[in-house]
Amino acid sequence: MKTGSNRGDSAANNGAKQIGVCLAKGAAVGAVSAVAVGALAVGAVAVGAPVAAVTGVLGVLAVAGGAALGYDVIGQIKSSNWAGLAYDVGSVLGGAAVGGVGGRAIAEGINGVPSPRWSLGSDWSLRYNPNLGSPGQWLGTGPNPGSAGGAAAAAGAGAAQVVKSGC
Amino acid sequence: MTLWDLMTALCAAMPVAGALATVRGAQKGWLGYGIAIIVGVLIGVLCAWAMRATGTRLAGRSGAGPDKRRLHFRLLYVGAAAWIILALFIGSWLAGAVIHRI
Numbered sequence: 001m002k003t004g005s006n007r008g009d010s011a012a013n014n015g016a017k018q019i020g021v022c023l024a025k026g027a028a029v030g031a032v033s034a035v036a037v038g039a040l041a042v043g044a045v046a047v048g049a050p051v052a053a054v055t056g057v058l059g060v061l062a063v064a065g066g067a068a069l070g071y072d073v074i075g076q077i078k079s080s081n082w083a084g085l086a087y088d089v090g091s092v093l094g095g096a097a098v099g100g101v102g103g104r105a106i107a108e109g110i111n112g113v114p115s116p117r118w119s120l121g122s123d124w125s126l127r128y129n130p131n132l133g134s135p136g137q138w139l140g141t142g143p144n145p146g147s148a149g150g151a152a153a154a155a156g157a158g159a160a161q162v163v164k165s166g167c
Numbered sequence: 168m169t170l171w172d173l174m175t176a177l178c179a180a181m182p183v184a185g186a187l188a189t190v191r192g193a194q195k196g197w198l199g200y201g202i203a204i205i206v207g208v209l210i211g212v213l214c215a216w217a218m219r220a221t222g223t224r225l226a227g228r229s230g231a232g233p234d235k236r237r238l239h240f241r242l243l244y245v246g247a248a249a250w251i252i253l254a255l256f257i258g259s260w261l262a263g264a265v266i267h268r269i
Contacts, residue, residue, distance in 0.1 A: 055168050058168075059168055059172075059173060059176065062173055062176075062177070063173075063176045063177055063180045064180075066177045066180060066181065066184075067180045067181065067183065067184040068184070069184075070180075070181045070184035070185055070188070070255045071184040071185075071187060071188045072188075073188075073255065074184070074185050074188035074189060074255065074256075074259050075188050075191065078188075078189075078192075119237070119240070120170075120237070120240035120241060120243070120244050121229070121236055121237065121240045123169045123170045123171055124169075124171055124222070124226055124240060124243070126169050127169045127171045127172055128168075128169070128172045138168070139168060141168070142168070143168045144168070144169055144170070146169065146170035147168045147169050147170045147172065147173045149170075150170045150173050150174070151168075151173055154173070154177065
């Protein structure tokens with residue numbers, strides 16, 4: 001049940017200015033978080049972590065981040081906190097911007113070799129096929145520029161939920 | 168790991184997130200959370216399967232020509248992203264409907 005205080009917070013949070021501020025704040029935090037996730041993944045491989053393990057952890061962080069974001073989105077909609085929802089949208093946009101620009105660098109940093117030209121069509125043709133090997137072998141092929149960028153974006157947007165005060 | 172694989176995993180996880188967000192504050196205790204997880208996992212598996220099956224079917228019709236093929240896959244991935252968001256709300260709505268009956 002919503003409390004009087006929560007209703008007050010929601011009302012205070014739903015001005016156009018506050019929504020804009022939260023959107024920008026979410027974008028900034030999402031972008032910084034995505035950079036941190038990408039840097040950590042590349043750094044882990046640089047100090048000797050196996051590519052399969054780093055790829056697996058990156059995937060888990062991305063799914064956990066996406067789930068944390070989805071959980072918060074439903075909560076913000078239920079409490080009509082549009083500034084909070086704007087923060088969530090901003091964190092996705094900020095994370096996606098970093099993922100889009102830096103996905104190739106993250107993938108190449110993890111794999112240690114230049115990634116071939118990436119497109120949605122090539123991504124589709126290289127999707128997981130159980131007939132070609134075990135999940136461990138599949139993770140050992142590392143991320144491609146699209147999945148590296150997408151994983152950094154989703155994990156970054158999820159991590160942005162931790163510092164959401166004021167929205 | 169490809170972007171499509173990552174999106175499939177997100178599609179499976181989103182209904183669970185939506186279901187858990189719905190049960191929060193419903194004061195149904197551990198039973199409510201258990202039911203939300205079961206509903207979320209079931210919907211998540213179904214949504215991921217549907218996304219993968221639809222993708223397989225549509226990708227086979229990508230047609231000739233690089234421009235057509237590019238547009239086709241762009242639509243496929245944008246549609247999948249929309250489906251992931253929809254899966255979040257399906258999980259939330261179905262969990263809410265089940266939980267309010269207990």
